[in-house]
Amino acid sequence: MPINTDTHAFIMHCGEMGSRWGFNRTVGQICALLVITPEPISAEQIAEALSISRGNVSMGLKELQSWRLIQLSHKPGDRKEYFDAASSIWEMAQTIFEERLKREVDPTLSLLRSQLLAHEGDATYSQQRLQEIHDLLELTSTWATALNGMQPTTLQQLMKLGSGVTKVLGLKDKLKR
Amino acid sequence: MPINTDTHAFIMHCGEMGSRWGFNRTVGQICALLVITPEPISAEQIAEALSISRGNVSMGLKELQSWRLIQLSHKPGDRKEYFDAASSIWEMAQTIFEERLKREVDPTLSLLRSQLLAHEGDATYSQQRLQEIHDLLELTSTWATALNGMQPTTLQQLMKLGSGVTKVLGLKDKLKR
DNA sequence: CTAAAGTTTCAATAATTACTGAAACTTTAG
DNA sequence: CTAAAGTTTCAGTAATTATTGAAACTTTAG
Numbered sequence: 001m002p003i004n005t006d007t008h009a010f011i012m013h014c015g016e017m018g019s020r021w022g023f024n025r026t027v028g029q030i031c032a033l034l035v036i037t038p039e040p041i042s043a044e045q046i047a048e049a050l051s052i053s054r055g056n057v058s059m060g061l062k063e064l065q066s067w068r069l070i071q072l073s074h075k076p077g078d079r080k081e082y083f084d085a086a087s088s089i090w091e092m093a094q095t096i097f098e099e100r101l102k103r104e105v106d107p108t109l110s111l112l113r114s115q116l117l118a119h120e121g122d123a124t125y126s127q128q129r130l131q132e133i134h135d136l137l138e139l140t141s142t143w144a145t146a147l148n149g150m151q152p153t154t155l156q157q158l159m160k161l162g163s164g165v166t167k168v169l170g171l172k173d174k175l176k177r
Numbered sequence: 178m179p180i181n182t183d184t185h186a187f188i189m190h191c192g193e194m195g196s197r198w199g200f201n202r203t204v205g206q207i208c209a210l211l212v213i214t215p216e217p218i219s220a221e222q223i224a225e226a227l228s229i230s231r232g233n234v235s236m237g238l239k240e241l242q243s244w245r246l247i248q249l250s251h252k253p254g255d256r257k258e259y260f261d262a263a264s265s266i267w268e269m270a271q272t273i274f275e276e277r278l279k280r281e282v283d284p285t286l287s288l289l290r291s292q293l294l295a296h297e298g299d300a301t302y303s304q305q306r307l308q309e310i311h312d313l314l315e316l317t318s319t320w321a322t323a324l325n326g327m328q329p330t331t332l333q334q335l336m337k338l339g340s341g342v343t344k345v346l347g348l349k350d351k352l353k354r
Numbered sequence: 355c356t357a358a359a360g361t362t363t364c365a366a367t368a369a370t371t372a373c374t375g376a377a378a379c380t381t382t383a384g
Numbered sequence: 385c386t387a388a389a390g391t392t393t394c395a396g397t398a399a400t401t402a403t404t405g406a407a408a409c410t411t412t413a414g
Contacts, residue, residue, distance in 0.1 A: 006296065006304075010289075010292065010307060013288050014285075020280060021281060022197065024401080024402065025402080026402075035310075036303045038303075043360090043361080044360095052404090053403065053404045053405065054404090054405085055361095055362075055363080055404060055405065056402080056404070058361065059363090059402090062362085079412070080359085088309075089306070089310055093313055104194070104198060107190075108190065108194060111186070111187065111190050125213075125215040126181070126215075129212055130183075130184075132265075132266045140270075140336070142336075150340060150343065156316065158342060158343065158345075159316050159320040160320075161346075162319065163324070165335060165342060166335065168344070168345045169331065169338075201371080201372065202372080220390090220391080221390095229373075230373065230374045231374090231391085232373075232375065232376090232392075232393080232394085233372080233373055233374070235392055256381075256382070256383090256390070257389085258390085258391080
């Protein structure tokens with residue numbers, strides 16, 4: 001694994017950012033390495049490239065599989081396993097987004113659903129606030145899922161519109177803020 | 178601070194989710210408590226309600242201020258400081274989104290910008306990949322900033338459209354996936 | 355079936371992050 | 385100016401999370 005200076009800097013950066021992105025240093029580094037490397041590489045090569053233990057690589061790969069970010073492959077006449085990024089950058093970003101939604105929003109949404117269900121009548125301040133949060137998360141979740149269901153190219157076109165989308169809404173208060 | 182069972186459960190839940198949302202347990206709990214409580218409360222009341230030390234509350238409040246999520250107020254004839262959620266649920270969500278973008282995306286974007294600038298000519302595989310990631314992050318960042326600049330009601334209307342927005346694009350491949 | 359090649363697990367430990375509480379600092383009433 | 389009320393800081397410690405490496409497990413070639 002010959003790694004040039006910039007590539008190395010990028011991998012290290014992803015390691016440091018890892019925890020902010022929802023996983024640990026090692027997972028961030030492995031993911032970056034697999035994205036940057038043209039062909040599938042073995043767990044051993046990963047361990048060597050990142051100077052981490054074989055066991056750590058195994059756990060990291062398992063974690064990345066739970067995020068659906070890596071692909072497994074084999075070479076003919078070689079029983080080692082080789083790993084590669086699962087898809088294009090855009091698809092990977094969508095996958096990460098989807099998984100994060102599942103991990104960061106879903107648990108709270110289901111807690112709120114059951115709490116609100118159990119106290120439908122109540123109109124206390126805190127109940128109202130819980131209702132507001134629930135509605136926000138529900139709408140966000142539904143919307144994010146819809147966006148994630150689009151093809152990357154469609155999504156890109158939509159995003160390029162920026163706040164221009166508000167035209168659809170036929171609103172005059174487009175950009176008051 | 179009289180806290181009912183559900184409210185308490187919600188606060189504890191926010192503490193546990195805290196680390197997934199980009200801050201620690203205490204910060205998650207304090208934030209939830211302030212959102213759920215009708216009037217501003219003092220640091221001492223927070224410490225008591227959550228059974229945590231006064232020092233920890235102080236650090237938590239500082240952190241929440243860096244997120245622009247809390248408001249400070251005073252009562253006449255009382256020199257204690259009182260704290261409250263900074264704004265509506267929607268505005269708070271937008272603020273969190275904005276801050277997370279700043280913490281999770283901006284550092285990587287600026288690294289990539291400088292790396293790509295330094296190697297404009299190169300057409301290696303890894304350079305191409307870095308370029309793709311850069312473009313994705315740049316578009317995402319710009320788009321997210323545009324959305325965040327909208328008023329909550331406008332944003333809500335937009336979100337309610339779901340994947341219906343693709344109509345604007347005049348595309349026939351709306352929902353292939 | 356056996357041995358070699360490869361992978362995973364997990365107890366021990368290292369590294370990191372969070373929390374406490376007492377001391378230091380700041381502000382204001384008198 | 386002083387003392388009391390309030391707030392912040394931070395060294396020490398607790399709790400959590402990440403990492404290693406050796407043992408256990410799995411797979412397959414022969």
